[in-house]
Every structure is written in structure tokens, then in C-alpha cells.
Amino acid sequence: MLKILIPTLFLLPTTWLTSSKWLWPTALTQSMLIALGSITWLNNTTDTGWTALNSYIGTDPLSTPLLVLSCWLLPLMLLASQNHLSSEPMNRQRMYITLLATLQLFLILAFGATEMIMFYVMFEATLIPTLLVITRWGNQTERLNAGTYFLFYTLAGSLPLLVALLMLQNNTGTLSLLIIPYAKPLLLMPFGSKIWWAACMIAFLVKMPLYGMHLWLPKAHVEAPVAGSMVLAAVLLKLGGYGMMRLMIVLDPLSKEMVYPFIVLALWGVIMTGSICLRQTDLKSLIAYSSVSHMGLVAGGILIQTPWGFTGALILMIAHGLASSALFCLANTNYERTHSRTMLLARGLQIALPLMTTWWFIASLANLALPPLPNLMGELMILTSLFNWSAWTLILTGIGTLITAAYSLYMFLMSQRGPLPQHMLALPPSYTREHLLMALHLIPLLLIILKPALLWGWFAC
Amino acid sequence: MDKVADALPGSQWSPFEMNPNLPPERADIVIIGGGVIGWSIAYWLKKKERVRDGVKVIVVEKDPTYSQASTVLSAGGIRQQFSLTENIQLSLASADFMRNINEHLGVLNQEPVDLQFNHSGYLFVANESVAHIMEENYSTQRFAGAKVSLLSPVQLKEKFPWINTEDVALASYGLENEGWFDPWTLLNAFRQKAISMGVIQSIGEVTGFNCTLNRMDTVDGETVDVKRIKHVNVRMPNSREYQPVECAIVVNAAGAFSAKLVDMMGIGTGPKDTLSGMALPVEPRKRFIYVFNCPDGPGLDCPFLVDYSGIYFRREGLGGNYITGTSPEEDAEPDVSNLDVDHEFFQEKIWPSLAHRVPAFESLKVTSAWAGYYDYNTFDQNAILGIHPLAQNMFFATGFSGHGLQQSPAAGRAVAELILDGSYQTLDLKGLGFQRIMAKEPLLEKNIV
Numbered sequence: 023m024l025k026i027l028i029p030t031l032f033l034l035p036t037t038w039l040t041s042s043k044w045l046w047p048t049a050l051t052q053s054m055l056i057a058l059g060s061i062t063w064l065n066n067t068t069d070t071g072w073t074a075l076n077s078y079i080g081t082d083p084l085s086t087p088l089l090v091l092s093c094w095l096l097p098l099m100l101l102a103s104q105n106h107l108s109s110e111p112m113n114r115q116r117m118y119i120t121l122l123a124t125l126q127l128f129l130i131l132a133f134g135a136t137e138m139i140m141f142y143v144m145f146e147a148t149l150i151p152t153l154l155v156i157t158r159w160g161n162q163t164e165r166l167n168a169g170t171y172f173l174f175y176t177l178a179g180s181l182p183l184l185v186a187l188l189m190l191q192n193n194t195g196t197l198s199l200l201i202i203p204y205a206k207p208l209l210l211m212p213f214g215s216k217i218w219w220a221a222c223m224i225a226f227l228v229k230m231p232l233y234g235m236h237l238w239l240p241k242a243h244v245e246a247p248v249a250g251s252m253v254l255a256a257v258l259l260k261l262g263g264y265g266m267m268r269l270m271i272v273l274d275p276l277s278k279e280m281v282y283p284f285i286v287l288a289l290w291g292v293i294m295t296g297s298i299c300l301r302q303t304d305l306k307s308l309i310a311y312s313s314v315s316h317m318g319l320v321a322g323g324i325l326i327q328t329p330w331g332f333t334g335a336l337i338l339m340i341a342h343g344l345a346s347s348a349l350f351c352l353a354n355t356n357y358e359r360t361h362s363r364t365m366l367l368a369r370g371l372q373i374a375l376p377l378m379t380t381w382w383f384i385a386s387l388a389n390l391a392l393p394p395l396p397n398l399m400g401e402l403m404i405l406t407s408l409f410n411w412s413a414w415t416l417i418l419t420g421i422g423t424l425i426t427a428a429y430s431l432y433m434f435l436m437s438q439r440g441p442l443p444q445h446m447l448a449l450p451p452s453y454t455r456e457h458l459l460m461a462l463h464l465i466p467l468l469l470i471i472l473k474p475a476l477l478w479g480w481f482a483c
Numbered sequence: 484m485d486k487v488a489d490a491l492p493g494s495q496w497s498p499f500e501m502n503p504n505l506p507p508e509r510a511d512i513v514i515i516g517g518g519v520i521g522w523s524i525a526y527w528l529k530k531k532e533r534v535r536d537g538v539k540v541i542v543v544e545k546d547p548t549y550s551q552a553s554t555v556l557s558a559g560g561i562r563q564q565f566s567l568t569e570n571i572q573l574s575l576a577s578a579d580f581m582r583n584i585n586e587h588l589g590v591l592n593q594e595p596v597d598l599q600f601n602h603s604g605y606l607f608v609a610n611e612s613v614a615h616i617m618e619e620n621y622s623t624q625r626f627a628g629a630k631v632s633l634l635s636p637v638q639l640k641e642k643f644p645w646i647n648t649e650d651v652a653l654a655s656y657g658l659e660n661e662g663w664f665d666p667w668t669l670l671n672a673f674r675q676k677a678i679s680m681g682v683i684q685s686i687g688e689v690t691g692f693n694c695t696l697n698r699m700d701t702v703d704g705e706t707v708d709v710k711r712i713k714h715v716n717v718r719m720p721n722s723r724e725y726q727p728v729e730c731a732i733v734v735n736a737a738g739a740f741s742a743k744l745v746d747m748m749g750i751g752t753g754p755k756d757t758l759s760g761m762a763l764p765v766e767p768r769k770r771f772i773y774v775f776n777c778p779d780g781p782g783l784d785c786p787f788l789v790d791y792s793g794i795y796f797r798r799e800g801l802g803g804n805y806i807t808g809t810s811p812e813e814d815a816e817p818d819v820s821n822l823d824v825d826h827e828f829f830q831e832k833i834w835p836s837l838a839h840r841v842p843a844f845e846s847l848k849v850t851s852a853w854a855g856y857y858d859y860n861t862f863d864q865n866a867i868l869g870i871h872p873l874a875q876n877m878f879f880a881t882g883f884s885g886h887g888l889q890q891s892p893a894a895g896r897a898v899a900e901l902i903l904d905g906s907y908q909t910l911d912l913k914g915l916g917f918q919r920i921m922a923k924e925p926l927l928e929k930n931i932v
Contacts, residue, residue, distance in 0.1 A: 362731030441905035445876035
């Protein structure tokens, strides 16, 4: 663990001490080496599952995929931001990389935490660099509003979580993730335990986001610069899912009745946000709502508390992280050329940038869960576990899948096919950097097809 | 306490006081010029956007009083009697639009739009030497669908007894869709409808552009700089404060002042006869309009008469008032630095021909006069619609040279189709693009004047 943490920590002196000519190549190389080093975590060697274990942090099959995803994303974020930051003063560029590196650090500590309070503190800590990135480097005046929504939605949800965790500590004497599964269930008065259950879950449901509490997400995603959108979509949403999965074990007998309304909300959210996607005019907004849609399915999978549900949720989280981040990068390549996120003004790109169309195609297909991509594996596992619980959910998830396919194809056809507008006849061609960025997103996604067992979590049997 | 209430989420309070009149930081399409062409394009863009808020449109106008805008100083005539099919089609479509204006521009719960469209028609009067041009134009016009009729001098005298038909060989009279209307009402109708559909109006002057540059070599070996506008700098009136508006597309509908925008981009500064030297051939030309009163004049049955000598006049209202004007000689263009009226011009150039054509006008009294600019296309006096090859995302809708107002609804629709659909859908106006300027093939009107 330290061999990843220390280099990440030392990314900070690197950014401030390197000369301006070498800043980006150095930061990129260092983060890429960290990412490649983090892949070794996927090798879970111990019988208990907890590897790289010490008093504070450790990795287990549930956290490893998410850890690798967060580490993998940092070089990609740096690649994506290079262009739009190149015109800014050096100190601001260094600050940006610093924020991304600190975010990375907090994420590694959050996913690797063995103690729930440490996870909680890191969970909250990730809000700060993200808020700074959204409000300082975002593009419109609405970014202030977006930052406020983002911050306060998450904070309001997570304060009850703190209380709930402290109660748990008080009652069971420990909050260590290794011990908690074996602790007695918390016995409170009937209504009190329901409130405690909700307090544990609300923070993560807001972060996922669950349909009723998702308002912050489109704002934050749209107003954030590309790296902000990438990390938000790919990793920060998964913090919610990860937290839920960890705490589910503790909340056991209560969950049987309590999950009911949330599963319904999650599945209904899949359909509603999918339908909203079909009416979006702003490309980033469409991708943001599609994130809500996919995360609704993940929430359903986690709340159902079956092995297949958890596995499906974990796989879908990783696959969605890569695919959604790829889509945001593609949207950014559009934005950098036309300076508009409106889909109506950026059409027929297949004629102008045919190679980018390949990436658009693969990313859109990943979004609509085409077999044999892991997106489909995740969705199918969640679908079947939900169906096992109640046959009626199939209607909701089925329609949800249909609408997902509809808006993914709509996004592809709208941006790539059709007449090329007059003002886009001579766009700058795709840069190698952009191709590299897309390749680094989608090649891992394609490689996961070959061994999805790496990402199955605890149930990789 | 107000500050506390204001600081809650969702409010507009910020510790830095910002000018509330600043345009938004970004928009999809910035239309520079709030005349009738600019607002027409804004309206049609919103009409074609498919979903609500599909495109964000801002119209930037530097003078909200419109004191120098060509639109409101226009004589307000509309005719289909052109020789170019594109012009005829534009006017015909516009007339159709204006006849059904409340269907298009009616806003809920507002008063209906009354353009005061007088359908009195245009009457072109030709002598022997130019009669053949009139006949050719007549067939072009009929072929394009305009309802025009040719009148012999006898028929002319019968129809309009107050005309002196001494030297008249042929006259062409528009029977339908021709006449005049109130330009201010049309402008306001477009503006109100566009604003009700979500177009943002910004009062400010464009002082510059931030562009990205692409240096390319053409087939002829010439090096050109192809520019893409990233930001439009809009400066607030009477202030040094400006807002760089990030945008995807800029529409140049600045009328007589369009060339200034092109200069700001640095286009047209290269050597002549090269691509980089191709500037926008639009400059302001001052034209005078004189209002006179003649109680014994033609009366209600007075069309918009255009004489072969160049003078024109039309009835204005019902009190025996008429407005008149003419185009000066090429070498006697008035000074464009102001809108002062030259009254001598009326005495010397207009009155004699006026009195010759209509004997009743020998005794008249000029009650007022004003001057306005034509956005005169020095190349071929016809509209320029489309993209300049060196400015990748600036659409032009300028250079109408005196017939912009009458073509505004259809021209707005054409430019909106060009932007949103990528090509012309209803009227094929490719002939009015920059190609003709690059190829040095002027698309001249074959007029009798």
C-alpha cells in the first residue's frame, strides 16, 4: 500500500518543483507508474482476502477494483486537462494537478481504509478538492451554484452517517471492517433502529445518487471541467456504492424491510433519468443523467443484498466508471473544438473526425451495455438478482435497459451522423493525445471481458 | 439581513458586484446586430431548435435607441420586382410571412401585430431605352411566382390618371404582395417573439474577438490564416467593462457597420486578389428620404412609384403626405460620418424628376426629412449570406443594400437553416454566398434604374 501511497503523496512536490517545460510529462509519467503499480493489488493472495494489511489500511477483493480504477484515472485526467489548462498561468496549472493528486490520495485512503471513521473522514475529504476544481476551473457562472448543491447535498447526507457510526462504535466497540461482520447486530428500539439504518445509508444514497436526491449530479458534472467530470463520474459516485456495500453487512436484519422504498426509487430513477436523457440538448447533461441511470441500477443491486447483486454492482461500477469517463472525454473533445455543448450544433462529426467516431461508437456501445462488455455482465447480474427477489422488477429494469439503449444510440447518431454543419467544415483534427486518452479508457474495458473475475469482489468463486 | 437571505443557495448574490447587464459568459450563437435581420435570425433559430432551450442565442445591439440603424430609417417598401430569382423568392416568402404575421409572431396575451402593410404595389416606369430590361425581368418574376403585370402607357394613364406618361414606354405594376409596411413594428414583433422564446438581448458593443488561428496553405501556394472565433468581447455602454462571451457561432448582422467586425478579426488585410485580401465588401452609404405634403397629389390610389430616372416616392399615411428619395450618382455619394440631411439634394436631384412624372407635385411642401444608411454591398449590391472561408464560424447576413428589411423574414429563415441544418432547406440561396466574391462573378441586378 505504501508503495502506491508515498508516490501519490510525492506527486505534490513533483508538481511544484518541476520546471514548467516538464511539468505535464513528469506528472503524467509519475501518475502512470502509480497506476501500473496499483494493478498489482488485483492479485489477492491471502486466504482471508485482506491483502496489504496493516492497522489502518488494507485491500480486499471489494476495494481493489475501485482502488485500481481511481489510480488508473489520474493519468487519464491529466491527459484530458492538458489542452484547456495550457493557456493558464503556471501556478494555476500546478494547483490543478495538486488538487487532482490530493483527491487521488484521499480516494486511495478511503477505499483502502479498514476503519469506518477513517473511511468517513476520507469520504468527506474528497469533497474539498472536487469542490475547488468545480468552482475555480469550471466554465460558467452556474458553477458556483453547482458547487453549493454538490457540497451541501453530500454534507447533509453524511452528517447522520457520522452519528450512526459513532453509535455503532459505542455499541460494538469497534468499527474495523475486518471485525464488524462478526459483531452482534445492533439492537435498538424498533423505530430507532430504522432511523439508524437510514442514517447509515442516506449519505451513500445521496452520493450514488439515488433518484430523489440526484439533483446535484447534473449540475456538478456539467459545470465541472473535464477532469472534474471524469473523476466525479468514474470514482466519486462509486464511493457511495462502496460505502453501502461495506455497511450492508452490519445493517443486516433491518435491511429486509427498509430497502423496499429505496429499491423502488432506484429502479424508477433508472427509467425517469433515462427518459430525461432523451430530451437533453446539452451533451454533458445527457451523460450526467445517464450516470444517474446506471447508478440507480447499481443501488438496486446493492440494496438487494445477494451475492449476485453485489457482484453485479461492483462490475457495473467499474465498467460504468470507464465508459462514462470515456464519454465525458469525448464530449470534451467536442467542446474544445466548437466551444459549445449543445448537441444540435455539433452533428455529423463522422465526416469531419472519422477516427473519433470509432471511440464514440465503442463508448456508446459500452454505455448501452453491449455484450460481451462488462457493462452487460453487471446489468445482467443485477437484473437477475432483482428478478429473483420480485418478478415485477423485470418490467422496470427491462424498460430501463430499452431506454438506455435508446438514448445511447441517440447520443451517437446525433453527434456523429447527419449533415455536417457549415461552421464545422474545418475542425482541428484529432490529436494523438485524445486518441491515447480514449484508448486508455476503452482498452482496459475491453480487456476486462477476458477476465471479469478480477472484479467480482468477494464472490469470485 | 438582506445579504444573509441573498446568500442562500439559488440566489444571485456574490461578494463581487457584477454588472447585471453583462451578457452571459457563454452562449451557443451570438448575433451581432439587433436590427430586423438579427432578430429575424434569432427568431428562426429558436423556431427550429426542436426542444426547448436547444440553442442559447444572444443578440448584441450597441444602440437600443436604434438612432442609426438602417431598419427603422427605411422607407419600408417590399417588392418582388427584381431580376434575380433569389431576390424574388426572398421577397415573396417574406411577404407571405408578413401577411400571416400573427400566426408566426403572435405572442400569447399580447396585442396582435399590426404591420400596417399597405398592399398598394410597386410601379416601375420605364422609357424606351430600358423597356427591354423590364420585359426580361417581367418574365423572370412571373416564372418565380410574383404577381406582376406590364402596363402600356395608355393603360397606365387609365389606371393612374395623375401620372405624366409622355416619355413612358412600359410600366410594371405589382398586383399582390407588394407595398410598404412599418419597419419598427416588424422589428419589435420579431424581438418580442424571440425574447418570449428565450433569446437573450444584450446591449453592448462588440469590441473584439478571441480567435484561434490555423495557418494553412491553399492550392495556389498562398498562406492563409483560418480563424475560429472563441470569444466575442462585448463592451458595456459608457463603460470600459466588457464580457468575453464564449460562443460556438457568430452571426454578423451588423448591417452598415458589418465591415468593422471583419476588420476586428483581421480578415481582408492581405494583398488584393488573394484569399486573405478578400474583405467584406459592405460599407455604409447614406440615403435621404424627404417627406412632403401635396394636397392635390395622387391620393389613396398611389403605389410605390420608381421612375427610370432613379427617383421613387410613395404615399405616407392618409393626409396627403408622401415620402421620396433617390440614389445619388456614384461619384456624388454623401458623407457617411453623420446622418445629416442635405436639403439641396431634394431641390436639385429629386424635385424636377418628381414634378415631371407627377405634374401635381410641382407645388409641394417638404415637411421633414431624414437620412439612413444602406448596408451597401460594393461588389454587386445584393445580400451576402453564408460563411467567409477565412472565418470558420462567422455567418454573414449583411450587404442587402437597401432591400434587407423586405427580405428579412426569409433571409432569417435561410441563415437559421444554414446554421442548424447545415444547408438551405426551403430556398436555395447558395448563389448569395461568398463564392461569387471569391470567383469575382458579381450577381448584379439588371434594373432599369
